[in-house]
Every structure is written in structure tokens, then in C-alpha cells.
Amino acid sequence: MSEALDSKAIEELRQIAGRYPQARSGLLPMLHLVQSVQGRITPEGIETCAEILGISAAEVSGVATFYTMYKRRPVGDYHVGVCTNTLCAVMGGDAIFERLKDHLGVGNDEVADERAGDKATVSLEHVECNAACDFAPVVMVNWEFMDNQTPESATQLVDDLRAGTPVQSTRGPRLCTWREAERVLAGFEDGLADEGPAAGPASLVGLEIAREQGWTAPATAPGKGE
Amino acid sequence: MVSTSSTDGGAAPSTLTPVLTDNWDAERSWTLAAYEAGGGYAALRKALSTLQPDEIITMVKDSGLRGRGGAGFPTGMKWSFIPQDNPNPKYLVVNADESEPGTCKDIPLMMASPHTLVEGVILSSYAIRANHAFIYVRGEVLHVVRRLRAAVREAYDAGHLGKDIHGSGYDLDLVIHAGAGAYICGEETALLDSLEGRRGQPRLRPPFPAVAGLYASPTVINNVESISSVPSIVANGADWFASMGTEKSKGYVIYSLSGHVKRPGQYEAPLGITLRELLDLGGGMRDGHELKFWTPGGSSTPLLTPEHLDMPLDYESVGAAGSMLGTRALQIFDETTCVVRAVLRWLEFYKHESCGKCTPCREGTWWLVQNLAKLEKGEFRRDEGEQILDLLLDQCDNILGRAFCALGDGATSPVTSSVQYFRDEYLAHLDGGGCPFDPAASTAWAVREGVKQ
Numbered sequence: 001m002s003e004a005l006d007s008k009a010i011e012e013l014r015q016i017a018g019r020y021p022q023a024r025s026g027l028l029p030m031l032h033l034v035q036s037v038q039g040r041i042t043p044e045g046i047e048t049c050a051e052i053l054g055i056s057a058a059e060v061s062g063v064a065t066f067y068t069m070y071k072r073r074p075v076g077d078y079h080v081g082v083c084t085n086t087l088c089a090v091m092g093g094d095a096i097f098e099r100l101k102d103h104l105g106v107g108n109d110e111v112a113d114e115r116a117g118d119k120a121t122v123s124l125e126h127v128e129c130n131a132a133c134d135f136a137p138v139v140m141v142n143w144e145f146m147d148n149q150t151p152e153s154a155t156q157l158v159d160d161l162r163a164g165t166p167v168q169s170t171r172g173p174r175l176c177t178w179r180e181a182e183r184v185l186a187g188f189e190d191g192l193a194d195e196g197p198a199a200g201p202a203s204l205v206g207l208e209i210a211r212e213q214g215w216t217a218p219a220t221a222p223g224k225g226e
Numbered sequence: 227m228v229s230t231s232s233t234d235g236g237a238a239p240s241t242l243t244p245v246l247t248d249n250w251d252a253e254r255s256w257t258l259a260a261y262e263a264g265g266g267y268a269a270l271r272k273a274l275s276t277l278q279p280d281e282i283i284t285m286v287k288d289s290g291l292r293g294r295g296g297a298g299f300p301t302g303m304k305w306s307f308i309p310q311d312n313p314n315p316k317y318l319v320v321n322a323d324e325s326e327p328g329t330c331k332d333i334p335l336m337m338a339s340p341h342t343l344v345e346g347v348i349l350s351s352y353a354i355r356a357n358h359a360f361i362y363v364r365g366e367v368l369h370v371v372r373r374l375r376a377a378v379r380e381a382y383d384a385g386h387l388g389k390d391i392h393g394s395g396y397d398l399d400l401v402i403h404a405g406a407g408a409y410i411c412g413e414e415t416a417l418l419d420s421l422e423g424r425r426g427q428p429r430l431r432p433p434f435p436a437v438a439g440l441y442a443s444p445t446v447i448n449n450v451e452s453i454s455s456v457p458s459i460v461a462n463g464a465d466w467f468a469s470m471g472t473e474k475s476k477g478y479v480i481y482s483l484s485g486h487v488k489r490p491g492q493y494e495a496p497l498g499i500t501l502r503e504l505l506d507l508g509g510g511m512r513d514g515h516e517l518k519f520w521t522p523g524g525s526s527t528p529l530l531t532p533e534h535l536d537m538p539l540d541y542e543s544v545g546a547a548g549s550m551l552g553t554r555a556l557q558i559f560d561e562t563t564c565v566v567r568a569v570l571r572w573l574e575f576y577k578h579e580s581c582g583k584c585t586p587c588r589e590g591t592w593w594l595v596q597n598l599a600k601l602e603k604g605e606f607r608r609d610e611g612e613q614i615l616d617l618l619l620d621q622c623d624n625i626l627g628r629a630f631c632a633l634g635d636g637a638t639s640p641v642t643s644s645v646q647y648f649r650d651e652y653l654a655h656l657d658g659g660g661c662p663f664d665p666a667a668s669t670a671w672a673v674r675e676g677v678k679q
Contacts, residue, residue: 020400021315021358024439027423028406032365040512053423065427066581067406069365081366085327086525086571087484087557092669128409128575129327130366133484133489137670143368150671171337172369184372185365186406193376196369198255203334205491206246206481209507215240217248217478218469220462 005048013052016187024053031064033186036179041075054140069185076111076123076175078161081140082154085129092150099151104158112162119164121178126198127187134202135170143180144169146199172196241503242334243470245458246451247494250338256373258380261341267386269461270345273352274394277460282353286456288464291619294410295321295449296523296552298475298541303448307436308354314443319421320347322363322374323405323412323449326524327575328555331480332450334492336363336370346453347397348386349460353552354446357397362417365404365511373401383602409579413631414447416581417420427583428631451480471497475551485520485558486512486668498538501556505535515560519647523552525572526636528643529565549643562672564657564663565648570598571639576637587634590625594618594641601652605662615645640645 005013012033017026018222025050026131034045041064050057082097083089104124111123132138135147139154146157147170160167167175173195184190210216249255249264261267273282287302298479308316320343323333336343343361351359363371378400381387389397403421410416411426418440420426439445455477459467468476475497481504484490489508493499501520511517519529522539528549537543544551559568577591595620600606606614622638629635645652654662666672 022422024423025403025421028365028420029404031406032404051514062306063423063425067408069405069407084571086568087328089571090563090568090665090668091485092671094340094665095669116676127366128579129325129329131324131333131364133328133330134482134557136484136490139368143366145367145369148670167340169369181368184368185406187402187404189372189375189379193369193372194254198252198338199250199334202489203247203338203489204251205483205489205508206242206493206495207244207251209493210240210242210244211251213241215242215244217240217243217245218466220466 002040004036005034005044009033010048010052012186012188013048014070016069017052019187021159024055027053027060027063029186032182035071036182036186039179040071046105061110074111075178076121078120078141078175079123079125079178080158081125081127083128083138083140084126085134087133088129088137093137096137096139096149096151096154100124100154100158103155115162118162120161122158122161133206135200141167141169141175142178143185144173144175145200147169147171157170168197171200184199232670241499241507242493243493244494245305245478246335246339246342246454246480246493250334255338256340256377258341258377258384258386261339264463266341266457267345267384269457270348270386271392273349273460274392274396278356279353281310282349285459286353287466289459289467290464290471291455291459291467292475292541293449294451294455294479294553296526296550301448301452304436304448305350305354307434308444308446309437309487310355313435313445314441315358316354317440317445318347318356318359319353319417319440319441319445319447320359320361320450320453321412321414321417321447322361323417323493324450325364325409325412326526326553326555327572328482328484328521328557330482330484330555331492331553333367333370335450335454335480337373340373340463341381342454342457343374343450344377344381344386344400344457344656347400348381349456350446350448350453351398352396356446357399359398359400360403360421360440362403362411362421364411365406370403371402399506408581409575409582410631410633413633416631417447418445425581427581430630460531472538472540472542472544479554481539481554481556483508483556483558485556486515486560486563488512497540498543500536500538503537503555505558511558511560513552515562518559518561518563519551519565519644520559521555521557522549523533524551524555525557525575526632526639527552528639529647530643531647560668562662562663562667565644565651566598566602567661567663567665569644570595570602570630572640573637575600576633580637584630584634586625587637590621590629590634591637594621594637597621598641602657602661603656604655606656608653608656609658615649615652619645648651
């Protein structure tokens with residue numbers, strides 16, 4: 001079901017461990033790389049990380065089961081996370097999550113069935129606060145922001161993803177697959193840093209008001225600074 | 227349009243003071259070229275050529291900068307705790323694990339201007355004499371991770387990082403480290419365990435990280451906004467920074483408005499602005515609705531009400547009102563919102579994120595969720611109501627001050643404060659029929675659709 005960790009992957013795992021003064025610090029990004037190659041945390045991935053770091057498989061397994069981003073079962077090509085922490089939930093996140101569960105026919109943390117003609121699979125999960133409360137309600141796809149969603153926009157979003165229609169993050173690039181995203185989290189650049197805006201509209205609200213009013217921080221006192 | 231405070235003599239000071247947010251509207255603001263065009267890295271060049279490390283520590287102390295990650299500990303003092311006679315390497319770790327519900331300032335900062343943080347890391351590392359620094363960024367923000375990595379690569383290529391930076395003889399390596407989804411890793415000692423490749427569980431203190439932190443070596447851990455404030459202090463001086471804010475809460479900060487307001491977003495202002503002033507700037511609450519309750523600094527800070535609208539949002543005033551300034555995550559809820567629903571959801575979060583290390587938090591958050599959930603559905607008898615509220619407070623009392631870290635304490639804040647202010651609303655859930663509120667009325671689209679019809 002999942003590809004084996006080939007020599008390139010093992011070399012990259014060693015490379016990650018080599019970034020740190022102590023190799024074990026590389027474990028979290030190494031597990032991200034395992035997910036990128038194998039689509040989930042596999043027993044093979046756990047054994048391989050343990051071997052490279054000289055620790056037990058139980059220690060690696062203890063780490064892999066602690067963090068919610070590590071998946072023991074495969075997710076979809078596009079993993080959709082609906083924020084249902086209080087603020088987003090109140091602003092409509094609960095309604096979005098219910099609509100998507102119904103629309104996709106899945107429960108929390110499940111992959112929707114691939115239908116004839118689908119170009120990609122979608123999985124659904126409710127997530128905790130993703131630090132975008134000024135864009136509530138927020139949906140994440142493969143950990144990219146989809147700001148200010150509604151039940152209608154969210155169903156359109158998952159329909160587009162399944163149909164293979166390109167979707168752009170509201171504050172980032174065209175969405176990549178979950179495995180590609182995991183590779184970036186493991187520390188390998190994908191050349192997309194320059195895509196998307198500097199900031200979304202809400203991030204700039206205060207700055208715009210300051211510009212309109214001519215407000216600035218105080219000028220530097222003479223003789224101080226540069 | 228806005229009533230600014232007129233307590234200072236002379237020209238009226240600006241209500242908003244963009245410093246960290248000032249370049250967010252610049253073309254390709256995240257790039258090295260744009261950052262340097264706006265004066266970026268000038269503070270670094272100045273420091274490396276004219277300032278000793280201790281002089282930077284003194285500047286940051288004198289500025290009055292306090293930690294922007296929630297606790298408000300004086301940053302310069304934290305740095306001075308690093309024992310320079312300790313033979314181990316020193317480390318700087320930036321806490322970029324922004325996860326406290328409502329908090330949404332560091333993510334846009336790193337997205338729009340990662341070089342502000344990188345320059346701050348270099349200056350701060352130089353001050354504490356660290357040759358290795360880490361930015362621990364939560365994993366769930368892919369594009370921020372991309373922008374940070376690109377910024378670090380650019381900084382190496384420009385000679386701002388690496389060996390013998392700008393001929394100063396000072397070496398620094400900076401690693402961007404993505405987490406994997408765990409709120410607890412925002413707690414500084416849990417973050418260190420996580421950065422060492424372990425489960426993110428907090429450590430017993432003492433020893434404090436300043437003495438035995440990462441790899442049991444002296445370590446400073448600071449929030450993104452704290453470290454990002456350092457370049458402006460080095461560039462403009464401690465007096466400049468301290469000229470903003472209040473007597474004990476100096477400088478500028480980012481306030482994050484979210485929820486039922488007309489213009490949610492980031493507002494950078496001197497410490498001490500009030501919620502009323504911030505709401506006025508953004509046009510107030512959404513049309514036809516009024517403020518019911520709000521958090522001053524995330525879900526772990528006790529709820530406040532309209533009676534606190536004119537309270538200065540600084541460390542001391544919010545503390546005196548029985549809450550905490552926290553991360554200035556101003557989550558605003560209007561009268562359509564059920565406080566019991568809000569609190570239950572936060573408690574489900576704390577229960578999920580409790581790391582399991584200590585019993586009061588692991589078990590206590592579970593029991594709070596059990597009782598809140600039953601209460602929200604109206605599954606207790608009306609005549610049990612007062613008793614159940616007392617039980618909730620008793621359960622909080624068994625967590626507060628008894629948990630291993632601040633997560634447990636934080637979990638009790640929404641419960642105790644909401645029972646204090648909204649006792650009757652809790653009891654109304656037991657009048658038959660469960661929650662009396664219509665969740666549809668609280669959604670972002672409720673007003674829009676109302677206007678259309």
C-alpha cells in the first residue's frame with residue numbers, strides 16, 4: 001500500500017538528523033518525511049527512524065502517537081481541517097463541519113470514498129485554533145489557510161479538490177498534496193515561498209487605519225539610533 | 227472619530243503605532259530585498275560593529291520590554307539569567323508555536339516579515355552569546371514555514387547568518403523546526419522536550435531553562451513578537467521604546483481583534499489602549515448587536531464583560547480586573563453567543579491538549595467536560611443547578627495551582643469567570659429544553675443574510 005523507504009529517503013532522514021547538535025532533535029521532521037514518502041507513519045518508518053537515531057522503536061512510537069499531525073492511517077490527497085475551537089465554531093465552523101461531514105459522507109478523521117471520475121481524495125478532520133481568528137471561520141487544507149469560509153464555499157472547495165480543479169489558498173500558493181506539504185514540514189523547500197500575498201486583508205486593518213489617520217510610532221529622539 | 231487619551235501633555239500621540247506591522251503592506255515584504263530597502267538589518271550591522279553583547283542586554287532591560295507570549299516576564303532580565311561562566315553552549319529558542327485560542331499575531335508577522343524575526347534572533351543570540359538558535363514553529367502553518375525557511379536561506383546568503391557575520395568574528399546557525407500538532411508545546415519546557423525529539427511534556431522547574439534548558443544547557447526561550455521587537459529597540463534606543471505604553475507596561479504590541487466585530491484584524495498600539503478605543507477604530511460591534519463577553523488574551527485568560535471596556539489593556543490593569551493581558555487575543559462575542567457553549571468548547575480543547583503527565587489536569591479537564599456537556603444539554607434537574615455550579619468550581623479548585631504547568635490553570639479560567647458573570651445563564655439551561663440560544667444567529671453570515679433579505 002505504501003512505498004518502501006528507499007535509499008534516497010534514508011539518506012534524507014540522516015540529513016535531517018544532521019541539522020541538529022544532537023541527532024534526536026531531528027525526530028519530528030524525520031516523521032514528517034516518513035509521512036511524505038509513505039503517506040502515514042508506518043512500522044517501517046518507526047523502525048528506520050529508531051535505527052538512525054540509535055533509540056528504541058518504542059521511543060519513536062511514543063513520539064509519533066503524541067502529536068496530532070502524525071497519522072497512522074492514510075489521509076486523503078487533500079486533508080481538510082475545519083476549525084471548531086470556540087471562536088471559529090461560533091462564527092460558523094460548527095455549521096461548516098456538519099455540512100462537510102454530510103456532503104462527504106464521513107465522520108471526523110475519515111477519508112471520503114473516491115467516486116468514479118474523482119481526480120483526488122479528500123479527508124476531513126476538525127482542528128483546534130490555527131491562529132487565524134481574524135479570518136474566522138477558518139478551514140485548513142494540507143495546512144494552508146482557506147479564510148472566511150461558509151458552508152457553501154467549503155462544499156465547493158471539496159468538490160473542486162476531488163475534481164482536480166486547481167485551488168489557491170487565500171494566503172498562499174495553489175494547494176499542493178498532503179504528501180508534498182509533509183515534505184516541506186520535513187525541511188525541504190518547494191520553491192513556493194514567493195507565492196501568495198504578504199498578508200490577508202484582516203492582517204492589514206490596523207495598518208490601513210494608521211495610514212489614513214497619519215499615525216506612526218514616535219520619531220527617534222535626536223542622537224539616538226540611526 | 228476616535229477619542230484618544232489626553233493625559234499626556236504636548237501633541238496628541240498616535241493611537242496606533244505600526245512598527246512590527248509597518249512593512250506588511252510593502253511589495254513582496256517577506257523578501258530580504260524589501261526588508262533591507264525599508265532599513266532592515268541596519269540594527270544588526272550597528273550592533274555587530276559598535277555594541278558589546280552586554281550593552282544589548284542593558285538596552286533591552288532599559289526598554290522595559292516584557293515577554294509578548296503571555297506571561298509578560300521582563301525580556302532583558304530573562305537574558306541576564308544566562309550564566310555566562312557555564313561551559314556549555316548557550317541556545318536561543320524562539321517559541322513560534324502560536325496555538326492559544328484567539329491568538330493570531332505571530333503567524334501573520336512571520337508570513338509578512340520573517341526577516342524581522344530573523345534579525346531579532348541574530349541580535350538576541352549575539353546578546354546572550356549563543357551560536358545556535360532555533361525557531362520552533364507549529365507545523366500547521368505550511369506557508370509560514372516556507373517563508374521562514376526562505377528568509378533564513380537569504381540571510382545566510384547575505385552573510386547575516388553563518389560564520390564570522392559581517393567580519394565580527396561572531397558565528398550563528400539558525401534552524402527552522404516545524405512541530406507536529408500539540409498545544410502543550412507552547413509551554414516553554416514542553417517545547418524544549420519536543421525540540422529534543424520527545425513527547426512534548428513540561429519539565430519540573432527548577433532548574434529553569436536559563437540554567438538547564440535545551441540539551442541541559444543555558445537556554446533563552448522567547449516569543450516571536452518579543453524577539454521581533456528587539457531590532458527596533460537596538461535601532462531606535464531604549465528610551466524610544468519606553469516612550470510608548472504605560473509606566474510599567476512599556477512599548478507597542480499587536481492587539482488581535484476577532485469575533486463579532488465589524489473589522490476583525492491586527493491593531494498595533496502602545497500598551498494601555500482600551501477595548502472601547504479599539505472597537506471604535508474598527509467601527510464597533512457588528513450591526514444591531516452588543517458586546518456580551520470577551521477574552522483579553524486568549525482562552526486561558528478569564529472572561530471579561532462590557533464593564534471592562536474602558537480598562538487599559540496593559541499587564542497591571544487587566545491583572546487588577548482579575549484576568550491577564552496574555553497574548554492580547556481579543557475574542558469578542560455578542561449577545562447571540564451562549565457562554566456555556568463557548569466554555570464547553572474551550573474545555574474540550576484543554577481536555578484534548580492536556581499532555582497527560584499530571585493527574586489534576588488530565589483527570590480534571592475530563593470531568594469538567596463531562597459536567598459542562600451535561601449542563602449544556604440540560605441533563606441535570608433544575609433543583610440540582612446550584613450544586614452543579616459549585617461542583618464545577620470545586621473541580622476547578624482541584625486543578626488551579628495543583629497542575630504541573632499553566633495549561634491546567636488556564637483551563638479553569640473560562641469556567642470560573644463565566645460562572646462568576648453568567649450564573650443565571652448556566653441555570654437557564656436547566657429550565658427545560660437545554661440551550662436556549664440559536665447557534666445560527668452567531669455565525670459570520672447571519673448578519674449578511676439578514677441584511678440581504
